[in-house]
Amino acid sequence: MHDDIPLTTGRARRVLDERILPAVHATSVPLEVAWHELPGEPVPPAEGLALDWTPYEVGTPWGAAWGTTWFRLTGTVPAAYAGQRVEAVVDLGFDKNMPGFQCEGLVYRADGTPVKSINPRNQWVLVTERAEGGETVELFVEAASNPVLLDYHPFLPTQEGDVQTSSSKRLYTSRRMDLAVFASEVHELSLDLEVLLELQAQLPDGPRRMRILQALDDALDRLDLQRIAETAADARAALVDVLAAPAEASAHTVSAIGHAHIDSAWLWPVRETIRKVARTTSTMTELIDQTDDFLYGMSSAQQYAWIKEHRPEVYARVRDAVAAGRFLPLGGMWVESDTVMPTGESIVRQFSQGQRFFEREFGIRPKGVWLPDSFGYSPALPQLMRRAGFEWFFTQKISWNQVNKFPHHTFLWEGIDGSRVFSHFPSMDTYNSRLSGEEIAKASRQFRENRLASGSIAPVGWGDGGGGTTREMTGTAARLADLEGSAKVRWEHPDAFFDRAKSELVDPPVWVGELYLELHRATLTSQHRTKQGNRRCEQLLLEAELWATTAAARTDFAYPYDELDALWQQVLLQPDYYTHVDAHRTPGHLVCRLQ
Secondary structure (H helix, E strand, O other): OOOHHHHHHHHHHHHHHHHHHOOOOEEEEEEEEEEEEEOOOOOOHHHHOOOOOOOOOOOOEOOOEEEEEEEEEEOOOOOOHOOOEEEEEEEEOOOOOOOOOOEEEEEEOOOOOOOEEOOOOOEEEEEOOOOOOEEEEEEEEEEEEEEOOOOOOOOOOOOOOOOOOOOOOOEOOOOOEEEEOOOOOHHHHHHHHHHHHHHHHHOOHHHHHHHHHHHHHHHHHHOOOOOOHHHHHHHHHOOOHHHHHOOOOOEEEEEEEEEEOOOOOOOOEEEEEEHHHHHHHHHHHHHHHOOOOOOOOOHHHHHHHHHHHOHHHHHHHEEEEEEHEEEEEEEOOOOOOOOOOOOOHOOOOOOOOHHHHHHHHHHOOOOOOOOOOOOOOOOOHHHHHHHOOOEEEEHHHHHHHOOOOOOOEEEEEEEOOOOOEEEEEEOOOOOOOOOOHHHHHHHHHOOOOOOOOOEEEEEOOEEOOOOOOHHHHHHHHHOOOOOOOEEEEEEOOOOHHHHHHHOOOOOEEEEEOOOOOOOOOOOOOOOHHHHHHHHHHHHHHHHHOOOOOHHHHOOOOOOOOHHHHHHHHHHHHOOHHHHOOOOOOOOOOOOOOOO
């Protein structure tokens, strides 16, 4: 008997990649493009919109390392597009395999309103939901030509890591800046096929897998490759039954939360972190507006404070989304701090500064500590977390251990004084999930508490400026909400997940002591001068507080609350450097000066 499975899956993958995905924006006309390359550091958006413009031809190299180029895109919606959704499609020269580690852009309307970011996995901008034809289009793209430092062979020596040593060569070549019809039925077909292709790859050879494979063949038989848009609906009809089959009652539940882990300090200057946060939050608030159930979570009060100061128009959208319960402040810390090198007092200030900010700005005190990417966890943390009022702890990093596999996913973590905090590690072993079939199957298959607990968390989205969650991911989540052969997926606040997990695990396993990371070893012992300086700053601030308190108590000296808070916030940002500075020399090191 012939094995037809490779024929079906190979055919489906080729048609999806080579014919269907390109057909999502197949009907298009080029936009007129002008540009302005800035000679130095970025300028505020208002200045960017008012720059002088010269014509630009798509396909022309642009952007020296760490530079900023502004593009102005203009055009008119063709009359033939009437009644259809129209989007601008902008490819700045992306490599889709490296979202977050190359060029990025933030799109503005002519009035200065930020729309959303442009990234390797997110290259579209909505122009109109239903065109009438003849509409004038004017968009501006603030494009950052950040150099690729990790590349396909990461951590090689490079001159591009610092603006003082980087070359002036233009690094990127644009490929497309078009006004296009968004073929929604083609887009939906692409998601149907992607979900089913990835699901069948995780299933055993049995009736469910075979039904999916037959449905894929039937759908492709109905699809005319010369008329993709016209026949997409008929192809989708062949997939209805296999997509409607419900999941098992006992299926694992994946509690998805939109996520875009952004290192406050790593391979870029701090000014670029600020822009990465603005780009990502613009995109996430846009996605919230276009969906009904999507939830996005972001930690690090420092990052909220940055956009409040530097991009107030973006911050206003964030505040509205927080008030609506769709944009979730998480973690209760000033930054996602290292927890091994800082003093205990510094970690306490992470909690106090973070919680004060979230309560002051949003009336919210996060219930848990969200630290997916710190390089190991001190055994003093449970005590500090409980005394700060936190109820749960979340991380993922320990799953990357090189030798010893951590034995639990949901458990109690006990510190050196006996304090315990309810903890969870996502069983899919990533904090940048795209809800792939492999990730979903892994979450269910290796969840250590399957005997008693029903689910795990999945942080979903591209990080470090990759743009966060995409509409492809929300579309995938909708198909996986209740699908035979898969875990169930739903968007859920981590607080709700932890409440349910606690009720299911009334006697959870206990881990006592340090959570040691068997990876990134030596990061805590190198770059001594940076770490010595950070520790000295912590000591000096405590001394300054002591003398200021003494002076205020014994004289009429006015205690400098705001000044000391500002200094603490600068010092609290620096623990992100304790570890991440070791992977590459980070541009724009922070320096704390106390007099």
